[in-house]
Amino acid sequence: MKKLVLLALVFFIAQQGFSQKHEDTEVYTPVPPKVTPGKDCGGPPSDAVVLFDGKNLNQWVLTSDTTKTADWIVKDNILTVNKQSGNIQTKERFNNYQLHIEWRIPADIDGSGQARGNSGVFLASIGKGDAGYELQVLDNYENKTYTNGQAGSIYKQGIPLVNPSRKPGEWQSYDVIWTAPVFDASGKLSTPAYATVFFNGVLVQDHFELKGPTKYIGQPSYDTAHGPSPIKLQAHGDKSKPISYRNIWIREVVQPK
Numbered sequence: 270m271k272k273l274v275l276l277a278l279v280f281f282i283a284q285q286g287f288s289q290k291h292e293d294t295e296v297y298t299p300v301p302p303k304v305t306p307g308k309d310c311g312g313p314p315s316d317a318v319v320l321f322d323g324k325n326l327n328q329w330v331l332t333s334d335t336t337k338t339a340d341w342i343v344k345d346n347i348l349t350v351n352k353q354s355g356n357i358q359t360k361e362r363f364n365n366y367q368l369h370i371e372w373r374i375p376a377d378i379d380g381s382g383q384a385r386g387n388s389g390v391f392l393a394s395i396g397k398g399d400a401g402y403e404l405q406v407l408d409n410y411e412n413k414t415y416t417n418g419q420a421g422s423i424y425k426q427g428i429p430l431v432n433p434s435r436k437p438g439e440w441q442s443y444d445v446i447w448t449a450p451v452f453d454a455s456g457k458l459s460t461p462a463y464a465t466v467f468f469n470g471v472l473v474q475d476h477f478e479l480k481g482p483t484k485y486i487g488q489p490s491y492d493t494a495h496g497p498s499p500i501k502l503q504a505h506g507d508k509s510k511p512i513s514y515r516n517i518w519i520r521e522v523v524q525p526k
């Protein structure tokens with residue numbers, strides 16, 4: 270009797286296997302929208318929001334007074350930090366996104382440690398000054414500093430996996446995938462922020478879980494609930510020569526329904 274049950278079971282399982290077809294696991298909708306990639310590696314694809322194309326700062330305002338257009342220096346298709354005017358941020362707010370941004374430390378950069386080409390990309394700005402989540406920009410080709418504060422770090426939180434820094438004077442790139450934190454109706458954190466970062470095409474942050482917005486002193490925590498936020502660039506107060514940016518674009522990440 271037992272043998273018969275076992276045989277029936279084997280037959281049933283085999284039949285289930287044979288009744289499955291390859292079509293059963295093939296999906297035809299929704300169809301991913303067609304996107305034309307950028308002409309060059311790093312160029313904006315057709316569905317990107319271009320935040321800086323070398324011409325003007327129409328997409329940017331001063332962080333200290335968001336009614337004023339950003340006044341960093343635009344010349345020869347590049348954007349150079351104006352340390353006197355402070356941080357700048359996008360007019361538009363973003364939630365989950367893919368960001369491309371290129372930056373260059375001056376060839377004749379001076380200073381050391383954190384005072385050598387310091388700037389930063391705040392992946393979400395949540396207030397004035399340096400409030401937000403900073404991806405550090407710094408010359409670390411041959412410049413030592415604390416590892417969770419070097420280029421490619423999520424400042425004071427995430428040490429980059431490797432250091433693919435190029436020499437001062439050469440253009441470098443960040444490609445970022447940002448997953449914004451989610452808060453419930455009472456303002457309590459539901460899911461933290463995550464950042465994946467490629468630095469000059471090399472993975473330096475692998476789906477890194479952030480513990481909260483950047484804190485210069487003390488441990489980070491999610492104290493302030495927020496929604497979609499601007500991207501912010503840092504005018505750091507150190508005395509070294511200002512750095513430059515170019516070719517900045519962003520794509521919102523929308524999951525298919």
Ligand code: MG
Pocket residue numbers: 387388389403405406503505
């Ligand atoms: Mg910085």
